[in-house]
Amino acid sequence: MSRNKRYAMVVDTRLCVACKACVLACKGENAVPDGYSRDWLVEEVRGWFPHLSAENRSERCNHCAKPPCVAACPTGASHVEDGGAVLVTHDKCTGCKACIASCPYDSRYPHPDGYVDKCTFCLHRVHAGRLPACVEVCPTFCLHFGDLNDPESEVSRLLRGRKSKVLHPETGCEPNVFFLT
């Protein structure tokens, strides 16, 4: 359907207040079981009193362009779906956890039903023309989702206009979740 798309998320760390509405919205939307979550918050404070700085990041699977989890998956359950989203086909997953070990971002968890689960970029919503649940709920407007292959998309414009970074670029996984700093 959208083979020429490159889905990405852009997180504006200046706006995020680490409230975790994204975590709860994801859990509700995707019926994530108790004790697990597909997204999470990192509050990083640097410096010494009173010279401090803070960065808040809403983090999730980076939907890497070179996903080690897909390479590690023995059954083909972990795969690259349209738009570059990395998904797990539940029925094909044996729950061996090789993908969990291979992910540099610790973004996967073993679902109690026996498969490995993770952020899907809410593709079931995206395919219906909606935004991922975390993006929709965010009360600080810090989350953005869209197609990086479209130069006019909001995510493209934000990345052109602002300084950004990805997490652990040294892994060479080429993450598709970007953080505006």
Added chain:
Amino acid sequence: MSGVTRRQFIKIGAATAGAVAVGSGLTTRWWGLDGDPVANPGTDGDRVVPTFCELCFWKCGVLAHVKDGRVTKITGNPAHPLSRGRLCPRGTGGTGLLYDPDRLKRPMLRRDKRGEQVFEEVSWEEALDFTAQRLLNLKDRYGPESLALYSHGYGGSWFKHLLKAYGSKNIAAPSYAQCRGPREVGFQLTYGSTLGSPEVLDLENSRVITLIGSHLGENMHNTQVQEFATAIDRGATLIVVDPRFSTAAGKAKYWLPIKPGTDLALLLAWMHVIIAEGLYDKEYVDTYAIGFDELKEHVRDKTPEWAWTQTTIAPETIVETARVIAGGRPASLVHPGRHVVWYGDDTQRSRAVAILNALLGSYARRGGIFVPSQMALPAYPYTAYQGHPKAPPDRPKDQGYPLADEVLASGLCMASIPGTASYDIKGWLVYGTNLLMALPQPERTKEAIQALDFIAVVDVLPAEIVGWADVVLPEATYLERCDDIDNPPWKVPFAAVRQEVVPPMYDSKPGWWIAREIALRLGLSDYFPWKDSMEYAMQRVHAAGYDCDVLRTTGVVVGKARPTTIEDGLVPKFATPSGKIELFSQRLKDAGFDPIPQFTPPDEPPAGHFRLLFGRAPTHTFGRTTNNRFLSEVYSQNELWLNAQMAAELGLKDGETVVAVNQDGVRSQPIRLKSTQRIRTDCVFMVHGFGHDAKGLRFARNRGADDSRLVTRIKTDPIMGGTGMSVNFVRVEKA
């Protein structure tokens, strides 16, 4: 995802039942595994019901998604002006309240001493008859004024009405004297109007935002946080005054880690600079304000150098920030805060905030404080209340907080200790407020309860106060009931409906039903002529000329925007005695108080002690949500923030369990230490609402520590009776 997953198939195979599974058609599924990689969790539900939230008191419009009779998720209602389609974590986690297994399920009568938490489940008939009989007894013996209602939450309106019909004016909420009361009085004195809730702040258009102890982002009022983020995104400059490096401080250009209790000195010094350097809005002040000359004289000696000795903020920082604040005017907002009962000088500090905003000309200005409009909604045509109830006994006999404009919850509690007030309170009706955490000095609250003839509690969860009730009346949650229409003053006039999303679970009942059933038993049926709350609400909507069906379908009707600022064409009016902004308050002077705020230095901590500060986490509303599994999963317990250097000196390590012991020897529950650079060396901080000990709260019980039990001392605001609570000191020990 009906049928058997592969994982289960493997398990079944191992259990030698494989033949059954293969025979059931799983083989075809086995080879068709690539079918649906983008699984739809199906949480959109088969119907969506708009209503408004009650996880806090902002009352955002929400959409409840229902599938097979179960609420699957809650999302923001895009049409509602307060949520604009977005929600905070608490609102999103509302299903955790609805499906909380610890909910109060059936009415109960106490079967042991108060506080022992021993109850027997009874029928509604028995519970209501018992309640009504006790209320009739109270009225006969002591008069109707002997009954007090403490109420927090929108469903409380039915009980307020009940109390007035019964003949008592003793209706109070801790949200006044234990929260925003001093701010409202300070602004009322200055501008002739209060800020209300939601606060009438146009944050999104502010160019400079100054927060004083207000930790937006951790304090998660949805619209306000949305506007705060929008302002930051638009390049607003942020100045944060806080002893703690709050989330907001992390976004600030200027963080001023002020010595606790000295904010008023900083405010006076800022005024000094802004007036001395001629940076104030002269035309605005000349047009709208009185008392400028007195103010100028008053702050003449409140120099940055003077303030430095009090606040520990360097004079050059005070001067620089004063210029930044003035540079953004009139879209420069000095945020008035919400929970402001800190040091007992809170009305005067709020006055100083109000006066500073006046110097900036930010009242009735875009990016400042706006003048709201409200949707006209006629009151239900009730029978007039009979009799002339006595004035509340919430003020001490000799000196009486002359400028309080609401009843003091703490005062009614005091008046329940016999002989302390103009007359005794003998019965309590408690709706939705856990007074043992909401009021300071919980031991005194317990003493007051023990002296009562009768106490009934209406609540959803078995909070601590429930354990002290004679009768417990389990209310349905906000998702299971219809309440009054909400039409607060805001940027646009609107009216929102709360309606039943799913029927009440267990044997819980909506508040309106409980209040009405009690009223019928008290012979007050004339006051409850409607058959249910929806009939009542729709009568009001219909009388206002709006379409009830539309309202119930969309959840909200929004009226036409009217001018809210001078820029929009508004001509501001001030309901003060002078008809102007009162920089100098004759009312205060006449009542024997400083007509312009004076700073009094706070007490110093005893040796080895730290001032105890408390605040909020974005995932929780006081102690009301700490038993919510969804919210507790992401924030399960509070921590005691202590400066890392101090922790090292005390030999304490980050993450270890400690105890805070206050100046009166009261010990906290064990709490995890957060050894951090993010707080001054002279204070500690914890999030309020943890440390529950009620037996029925299985998730929240024994998680973290309760700050309120450490609040054994208060400093009462002499102007309006607010209970300043940040006046306690603790030492920190290994647990």
